[in-house]
Amino acid sequence: MKAIIVEPGKPGTARLGxxxxxxxxxGTLLVEAVAVGVCGTDVEIVEGKYGWxxxxxDHLVLGHESLGRVIDPGPSGGFKKGDLVVGIVRRxxxxxxxxxxxxxxxxxRNGLYTERGIKEIHGFMSERWRIxxxxxxxxxxxxxxxxxxLEPTTVVAKAWEHxxxxxxxxxxxxxxxxxxGAGPIGLLAALIASMHGLKVHVLDRMVSGPxxxxxxxxxATYHSGKVTDIGFEPDxxxxxxxxxxxxxxxxxxxxxxxxxxxxxxxxGSTARMAEMTDLASAAVLRNNVIVGSVNANKRHWFKAGQxxxxxxxxxxxxxxxxxxxxxxxxSALQRQPDDIKVVIQFSAL
Numbered sequence: 001m002k003a004i005i006v007e008p009g010k011p012g013t014a015r016l017g018x019x020x021x022x023x024x025x026x027g028t029l030l031v032e033a034v035a036v037g038v039c040g041t042d043v044e045i046v047e048g049k050y051g052w053x054x055x056x057x058d059h060l061v062l063g064h065e066s067l068g069r070v071i072d073p074g075p076s077g078g079f080k081k082g083d084l085v086v087g088i089v090r091r092x093x094x095x096x097x098x099x100x101x102x103x104x105x106x107x108x109r110n111g112l113y114t115e116r117g118i119k120e121i122h123g124f125m126s127e128r129w130r131i132x133x134x135x136x137x138x139x140x141x142x143x144x145x146x147x148x149x150l151e152p153t154t155v156v157a158k159a160w161e162h163x164x165x166x167x168x169x170x171x172x173x174x175x176x177x178x179x180x181g182a183g184p185i186g187l188l189a190a191l192i193a194s195m196h197g198l199k200v201h202v203l204d205r206m207v208s209g210p211x212x213x214x215x216x217x218x219x220a221t222y223h224s225g226k227v228t229d230i231g232f233e234p235d236x237x238x239x240x241x242x243x244x245x246x247x248x249x250x251x252x253x254x255x256x257x258x259x260x261x262x263x264x265x266x267x268g269s270t271a272r273m274a275e276m277t278d279l280a281s282a283a284v285l286r287n288n289v290i291v292g293s294v295n296a297n298k299r300h301w302f303k304a305g306q307x308x309x310x311x312x313x314x315x316x317x318x319x320x321x322x323x324x325x326x327x328x329x330x331s332a333l334q335r336q337p338d339d340i341k342v343v344i345q346f347s348a349l
Contacts, residue, residue: 003126004329004344005059008051014333016326019061019126026122027130028074031085033346035148035323036125037065038332039184041118046333052119063125064089064117067139067148069347076133084139086150087124087131090115090295106158106295125326127346137301140309144349145323146316149188149341153304154296156189156238159261160196161300163236166259166289174235174258175199180227180250181240182211184341185263187319189238192307194218201234203227209338214318227253234258242266251279256286263293 001021007013022030042062045051053060066087073079092100093112100108117123139147167174177193179186182204193200200220204211207224215222223230227237227246233255239247242264254260283290296304308316322342324332332342 001127002326003061003122004063004326005061006046006051007058008045008053008060009048011046011048013048013059014046014062014330016329019059022126022128022130024074024130027132027135028076029070029079029085029131029133029136030072030074031068031087031129031131031136032071033124033127033129034067034069034084034349035145035343035345036063036067036123037148037151037184038342038344039065039152043333043335045118050118054120054122057122060117061122061124061126062117063123063344064115065148065151066124066129067145067150068124068129069349071128074133078133079136079138084141084143084147085131085136086139086147086301087116087129088135088137088298088301089118089151090297091121091135104297106297106300125329125344135298137298137305139305143308143313143316145320145343145345146308146313148343149184149316149319150301150304150308152184152341153188153192153308154300155185155263155294156192157303157307158296158300159189159238159263159293160192161303162291162293163259163261166291169289170257170287172235172257176201176232176234176255177236177238178203178227178230178234178250178253179238179240180204180246181264182206182215182222183240184319186238186240187211187214187340189240189263190215190218190220191311191315193238194220195307195310198236201230203230210318210321210340211338214315214340217315237261238263240264248275248279251288251290252282254282254286254288256288258286258288260288260290261293262290265294
């Protein structure tokens with residue numbers, strides 16, 4: 001069967017090639033791929049900056065944002081032929097650490113977890129894939145192709161859950177939330193924030209285009225300047241860019257007793273000691289919390305499915321800005337100015 005594969009650590013090796021059919025050792029649920037979303041992690045793996053092949057293989061099947069249709073449910077009684085499903089990405093470490101032992105693999109402490117399409121397990125960019133029933137999540141059939149947005153929504157669902165936990169440390173009734181970055185994660189964060197009834201503000205570099213329109217369609221306010229120019233102090237900031245200056249500005253702009261949740265991963269030079277001291281002082285003197293959040297466990301996948309099922313389908317559909325065929329996957333990895341979420345479609349619904 002056809003699959004999009006890469007030799008991790010070797011730039012220029014990504015290709016659409018032939019791989020064996022998945023066998024039952026990879027899971028009793030056999031799934032026909034419908035679509036796979038593309039994100040920055042996929043780009044980094046193709047560029048040779050990240051990723052690990054499964055033990056014994058020299059290649060990795062890409063893809064962790066899945067959507068598929070059940071071909072054969074196997075002995076599991078929880079699925080039937082034709083169900084739309086997505087696959088959970090992370091698997092607990094084999095030790096296991098205390099967190100993985102209780103199903104909190106997103107909080108793995110020893111780093112020995114594995115991840116489909118990223119770390120030591122083949123991903124979902126193949127015509128067919130298998131999965132263990134306990135790691136498959138049903139998708140509301142009315143979502144159709146939009147079900148491919150479930151994985152990025154899980155990232156936001158986990159972040160919001162952790163924000164709620166932290167908020168209980170004191171009397172905290174947030175009104176204003178600022179989301180920095182209007183990519184898929186930022187826009188989905190804006191969607192969920194609006195569902196919570198908050199006054200939503202989104203900041204990004206674009207001054208016009210689909211991102212601006214999507215923010216305003218939620219009834220939210222769009223900003224294109226600096227964080228320090230927004231004119232108010234947010235109770236909560238969801239930082240989705242990973243840009244050092246944006247993070248620093250967010251720490252200074254956050255209101256007293258506020259929460260800054262870092263959901264973006266970036267790269268940059270080491271900050272000077274004096275700058276770090278200033279940032280720490282800004283947080284300490286205002287009782288602020290800075291928390292990082294990544295990945296998700298099964299509870300968050302379930303919550304993400306609930307959020308998408310409640311969302312306006314017309315609004316969600318505008319998040320998918322390009323759909324390409326598997327043979328054109330390289331074009332999906334090349335970001336265009338108005339791209340939000342690019343999807344590789346393997347089969348029709």
